[in-house]
Amino acid sequence: MSNDLAPLDHLPLYDHHAHALYHEDLWRAAPIEGYFTEAYDPQILERFVPDTLFYRRSLRDLAELYGCEPRREAVQAARLGRDYPELCTDLFRRANIGHLLIDDGFSPERLWSVAQSRERLPLPVRRVVRTETELQGLLPLHDSATALLDALEAQLREAGKTAAGFKSIIAYRTGLDLTRPTGADVERSFQRARTAGGKLTEKPLLDAALWRTLHVAAELDLPIQFHTGYGDPDLDLRLANPLHLRGVIEAPELRSLKIVLLHCYPFVREAGYLASVYGGVYLDLGLTIPYTSVAAMRTSLHEALHLSPVSKLLISTDAQRTPELFWLAARWARRTIGTVLRQTAQDGDLTHAEADWAAERLLWFNAAELYPEVAGTEPERPVPAAEAGTAK
Numbered sequence: 001m002s003n004d005l006a007p008l009d010h011l012p013l014y015d016h017h018a019h020a021l022y023h024e025d026l027w028r029a030a031p032i033e034g035y036f037t038e039a040y041d042p043q044i045l046e047r048f049v050p051d052t053l054f055y056r057r058s059l060r061d062l063a064e065l066y067g068c069e070p071r072r073e074a075v076q077a078a079r080l081g082r083d084y085p086e087l088c089t090d091l092f093r094r095a096n097i098g099h100l101l102i103d104d105g106f107s108p109e110r111l112w113s114v115a116q117s118r119e120r121l122p123l124p125v126r127r128v129v130r131t132e133t134e135l136q137g138l139l140p141l142h143d144s145a146t147a148l149l150d151a152l153e154a155q156l157r158e159a160g161k162t163a164a165g166f167k168s169i170i171a172y173r174t175g176l177d178l179t180r181p182t183g184a185d186v187e188r189s190f191q192r193a194r195t196a197g198g199k200l201t202e203k204p205l206l207d208a209a210l211w212r213t214l215h216v217a218a219e220l221d222l223p224i225q226f227h228t229g230y231g232d233p234d235l236d237l238r239l240a241n242p243l244h245l246r247g248v249i250e251a252p253e254l255r256s257l258k259i260v261l262l263h264c265y266p267f268v269r270e271a272g273y274l275a276s277v278y279g280g281v282y283l284d285l286g287l288t289i290p291y292t293s294v295a296a297m298r299t300s301l302h303e304a305l306h307l308s309p310v311s312k313l314l315i316s317t318d319a320q321r322t323p324e325l326f327w328l329a330a331r332w333a334r335r336t337i338g339t340v341l342r343q344t345a346q347d348g349d350l351t352h353a354e355a356d357w358a359a360e361r362l363l364w365f366n367a368a369e370l371y372p373e374v375a376g377t378e379p380e381r382p383v384p385a386a387e388a389g390t391a392k
Contacts, residue, residue: 008334008359012098014367015330016164017128017225017262017286019320020102020111024084027322032076035322038232038291053293058328065094065327079324089122091323095330097123098364101164101371103225105130106320126164126371128225129156131213132173136200145183145190145205153212160220164371165260167225170210174203175239176228178248181207214254223258223370229265229288242271242283249278256280258370260314263287265296268303276307282370283308286316290332297336305344310358314367337362 022030033045036055049055050072063070066078079087100123102114118125135152142148156166170176181189181204189204200206217224227235228242242261248254258280264271265288274281283304289297304313315337317329341355350358 008338008363009096011334011360011363012096013315013317013330013333014099014364015097015317015319015326016099016101016260016314016367016371017167017284017316017318018100018102018326019106019318020104020113020117021088021323022111022321026110027084028080030321032072032079032322035325036291038230040232054291057294058290058324061328061331062324065324085120088120088323091327092121092123095317095327097317097326097330099123099368100125101128102126103128103130103167105133105167105169108133111320127159127162128165128167129159129163130167130169131156131210132169132200132206134159135206135209139193139200145187145208148190148205149186149208149212152209153216156213156216157220160216160222163222165223165225166213166217167227167262168210168213169227170206171227171240172231172235173199173201174206175236176226176242176244177239178207178210178245179203180211214248214251214257218254218257221256221258221372223260223282225260225262225284227263228261228271229263229267231263231287241267242274243267245274249274249281254280258282260284260370262316263318264304265292265300268300269306272304272306272308272313275309275312282312282314282366284314284316286318286329289315289336290329294332294336297332298340301336301340302343305340305349310361311366313362314370315362316367334363 021027033049033055036052036058037044037049039045059072059075060070062075062079066075068074068078100121102117102125104114104127112120114125114127134155138148138151138155142151185204186208189202193200193202193205214224226242226245228240230237242264245259249259259282261271261274261281261283263286264283268288271283275283285300285304288300292300315333317326319325319329337359341350341358344350345352345355
């Protein structure tokens with residue numbers, strides 16, 4: 001396999017979980033520190049982000065990219081001196097991202113739409129539908145929980161005709177331990193939500209809406225992504241452990257459902273366990289790569305592979321706002337995969353041929369096979385290496 005300095009660059013990445021880019025005026029105005037943290041506390045952004053390993057490593061990477069000194073001012077001047085549309089195209093090509101799925105429920109007023117992303121980027125782009133965003137938008141339009149949930153289901157079914165899948169951020173709202181609320185509880189929850197306004201945090205209503213989504217996803221044979229593990233401070237990490245999803249995973253009526261556990265850190269072992277014992281569970285290490293240290297990225301990939309089948313582990317960028325994050329995430333995904341798979345071959349877990357096969361699975365084929373294709377959106381597929389021995 002390739003060495004650490006140019007790892008797996010020839011293999012395209014199927015980026016199955018990401019967000020869109022800033023409109024140019026916002027991109028030019030945004031300080032770079034905010035790209036390297038999930039925090040939004042001004043003290044963290046101004047004082048402490050520059051002391052993180054991710055920031056310092058990335059500053060050197062970007063200096064290499066732009067051919068400038070590894071100082072914040074030099075990097076900022078170099079990047080802002082570039083033509084923004086050309087930079088976006090250039091970095092996606094350098095990242096060798098062959099297909100992109102966008103969750104457009106994050107900050108839609110500040111980011112390109114899926115349609116704009118499709119027009120402006122040099123690769124196929126498809127949408128992932130965020131349940132909670134759809135529900136929030138429908139809430140003011142209905143006068144009962146039943147009407148709201150029926151409208152949500154109809155909207156999801158329509159969106160599912162072209163979408164690559166669904167996503168839930170319920171971990172951010174009320175946690176991953178879903179209940180099965182009664183109709184009366186849901187109606188009371190709906191009335192409270194209508195009165196309160198603002199961000200929707202009513203657990204009975206959110207749980208009921210997610211159960212509707214899960215049934216639609218299973219019927220349409222579309223995967224559903226769950227944010228698990230760490231994120232910004234809105235999230236209660238204690239409630240974001242993917243083990244809380246056992247009730248969903250074991251629901252008899254959802255046995256055909258495909259669930260993708262996103263991010264997972266620090267619950268990578270738990271996610272790997274779930275993928276190892278439940279046929280419909282997959283896990284992803286986006287955000288864990290590249291936001292943690294080099295050692296943590298390698299450790300997380302090793303830990304995911306302790307139990308998870310190679311064919312159920314995915315890599316995404318979870319990048320957003322600026323094209324440099326896509327490039328950095330793809331760069332470190334390939335470096336991490338190359339290093340870890342070489343170690344598995346040295347340890348005797350895989351042969352060298354099987355390690356090459358595993359790299360292709362992680363970067364492209366696992367995601368390409370999981371998300372259904374829609375006419376006119378099929379990515380150009382790489383030619384796979386011969387299947388290696390028994391590693392099928």
